[in-house]
Amino acid sequence: MHDSLTIGELSARSGVAPSALRYYERLGLVRADRTGGNQRRYARSELRRVAFIRIAQQVGVSLDEIRAALESLPASRTPTAADWARLSASWRGRLDERIRLLTKLRDDLTGCIGCGCLSLQRCTLYNPKDSLAAEGAGARLMQPRPAEDGVTPS
Amino acid sequence: MHDSLTIGELSARSGVAPSALRYYERLGLVRADRTGGNQRRYARSELRRVAFIRIAQQVGVSLDEIRAALESLPASRTPTAADWARLSASWRGRLDERIRLLTKLRDDLTGCIGCGCLSLQRCTLYNPKDSLAAEGAGARLMQPRPAEDGVTPS
DNA sequence: GTGTGAGTTGAAGTGCGCTTCAACTCAAGG
DNA sequence: CCTTGAGTTGAAGCGCACTTCAACTCACAC
Structure with a gap:
């Protein structure tokens, strides 16, 4: 049919709210082309990117770190299975x-x-030390007390 | 010496910042007597309460749930080892x-x-379903999409 | 008695990961 | 052409777990 997805379609197929997808785009985690009328059109490969993001979040990785990881993907070509496997493996140790x-x-x-x-x-x-507390909690500007x-x- | 602790002493011995201890008090997780000059004085048993709070947080329990759990402790007497064991056991399944x-x-x-x-x-x-994502994250007012x-x- | 470090308050700020809103435009079917 | 649902933006809000600030008071050693 169509080889690109609207934000609503990507949302439905990924289970991620449109507002979250726009938020991800602002942070540079996903990208979208635009129609003449300025609407987003996502390549199907973005579906896999979104899936990766959600899984990484379950592993306990912040969006900023996920962004950094995704930047290590080859920009010139669509990532291969091996590319994704390498990235996933990097979360494995953390998990x-x-x-x-x-x-x-x-x-x-x-x-x-x-x-x-x-x-x-x-x-x-x-x-x-080596605590696993405080995932995604609030401001932590004071240095941790010993x-x-x-x-x-x- | 003294059988009660100042906020600074409790902070030093528990590793929890004074501002956090005041915050816990506002939420009803710990309590303190006051001196004539309105300064907090903590009973030594509060030390154990604070310890419990921090451990429960590591288990992934919100402060509100921790408060509810602490309310199930006997109010009339200082909690015994068995009391703490019972509470701890309730986190065990979650863990x-x-x-x-x-x-x-x-x-x-x-x-x-x-x-x-x-x-x-x-x-x-x-x-x-049965996700473990999003612990302590942000607003989640939209119902989760299927x-x-x-x-x-x- | 006095200086100093420790304590007090309420209000506002922080960081994360979003959602919500208002006001508007687009795209597609009838 | 027109309606209608889907999409657009920036700004603001939310929930959690705190921290930070300013302006002030206390407690205690000297």
């Missing part, structure tokens, strides 16, 4: 790390908080 | 679920995106 941290947290939760001691220093539970004194409640 | 989803995502990433197909419908990767049409790029 592994997140899983590792969460698993550790779970084990500590069982062994340490489970016992009620909540001794956050001995248990590595409450370790400010918890200099250690925590041993009650 | 398990997050780990499960992330692990699934990782496996799918290897098997599906890894091959470059990115066929987001067949692969369960891009499944809007991706009615299915995604099969290129």
Whole structure:
């Protein structure tokens, strides 16, 4: 039929709201040609780009980092399967790390908080470094405090 | 010495900024007595409360849910080890679920995106239900779209 | 008594990832 | 040609979890 998609079609097929697609375009994550009347027309390959963006978000990557990753794709040709595989592989380590941290947290939760001691220093539970907290939270301008004194409640 | 803590002391021992502690108080997550001159004085048991809050955040729980959980603690007496254990256990399932989803995502990433197909419908990767995306992100007033049409790029 | 660092408040700002709105134009079917 | 749904823009708003600021007061060591 048509080899390009309107914003509504891309939205329906990707499950991403039109407003989000426009937002992605402003950030340089996707691109669209324009009709004579200034409407967006997306190449079908943008569908895969959008899919990649949403998956990367699930992995916990910020839009800015996703943009940087997408910039490493070849600009001259449509990305191949191998190109996408390479990019996906780069999130893989991150995902592994997140899983590792969460698993550790779970084990500590069982062994340490489970016992009620909540001794956050001995248990590595409450370790400010290598934390996985605060994904997509707010302003974090203060430098992270070192918890200099250690925590041993009650 | 003293059996109550100033905000600076609680901050140093918990690793949480004073501004955050005041914010927690506004939300009803911690409480403090006041001196004659209106300064906060925290009971030592608040230290454990703050620790619990930070750990729950790592598990991915919002402050509002944390508040609700803390309200289930006995108000009349200082919570016991068993009280904390019960609360912690309630996060456990959530943590398990997050780990499960992330692990699934990782496996799918290897098997599906890894091959470059990115066929987001067949692969369960891009499944809007049971997503773990968007923790702590922004306004989400639009109801989530069902991706009615299915995604099969290129 | 006095200086100084620590504490107080409310209001406003920040960063992210969007959504919402108003006012307008486009594209396609009848 | 006309209607109507889909698309356009910039500016503003939202929700979360805070931080920052200004203007002020407290507590304590000397």
